[in-house]
Amino acid sequence: MPGTAAVPNILRDPGFLWLAPIGTAEPTPTVAGGKFTDALPAAWLPLGATEDGSTFSYSVNVQPIEVAEFLDPVVYATVSRAGKLAFNLANWTLSNLRRALNGGVAALTATGSAGAELTSFEPPDPGQEVRAMAMWESTDATVRMLLRQTLQGGEVASAFKKAPAKAVIPFTLNMETPAGGAKPFKVWGAGTTRV
Numbered sequence: 001m002p003g004t005a006a007v008p009n010i011l012r013d014p015g016f017l018w019l020a021p022i023g024t025a026e027p028t029p030t031v032a033g034g035k036f037t038d039a040l041p042a043a044w045l046p047l048g049a050t051e052d053g054s055t056f057s058y059s060v061n062v063q064p065i066e067v068a069e070f071l072d073p074v075v076y077a078t079v080s081r082a083g084k085l086a087f088n089l090a091n092w093t094l095s096n097l098r099r100a101l102n103g104g105v106a107a108l109t110a111t112g113s114a115g116a117e118l119t120s121f122e123p124p125d126p127g128q129e130v131r132a133m134a135m136w137e138s139t140d141a142t143v144r145m146l147l148r149q150t151l152q153g154g155e156v157a158s159a160f161k162k163a164p165a166k167a168v169i170p171f172t173l174n175m176e177t178p179a180g181g182a183k184p185f186k187v188w189g190a191g192t193t194r195v
Helices: 094-100
Strands: 016-021 050-065 075-089 132-137 143-152 169-175 185-189
Antiparallel strands (some): 016 132, 075 169
């Protein structure tokens, strides 16, 4: 008798991204009808559209412990872990460029009168980078992921080309161990859909 497979619980579409300053209160999700119903507090800034969604990755490096009397390892030990969330922002603004270069989460403020505003930005000096919290929520409001402390790393390269090409701002938010011993990230599932 052939086996049967249950219909897979597919997670699709790009979802939504936010950043917040370190120390911002973590959300307390509320759920109704199997979906998140709460709005994130004002400190969580939406990053806008991405080029093609985002990619969460988490790697665990294990190494064998060997002894002379056995050919096979007697145990594997975890020696390091690393996680990140990567995406290309299609929302090309100086505020997002500042965030990608670790200059802080808050939006830049323009000077001057209406129609004559001027905004500028210079990257922070080494050692003066500002960390941020990050949040991703699935488009169907059934999964949320909190990254408690990140530092953007990697090349920020924006290509300015003829349409239909568009410039993007690449982000690779690398997770760090937050102060106080909290875990680097937390994932919530709304209702029982994602259990």
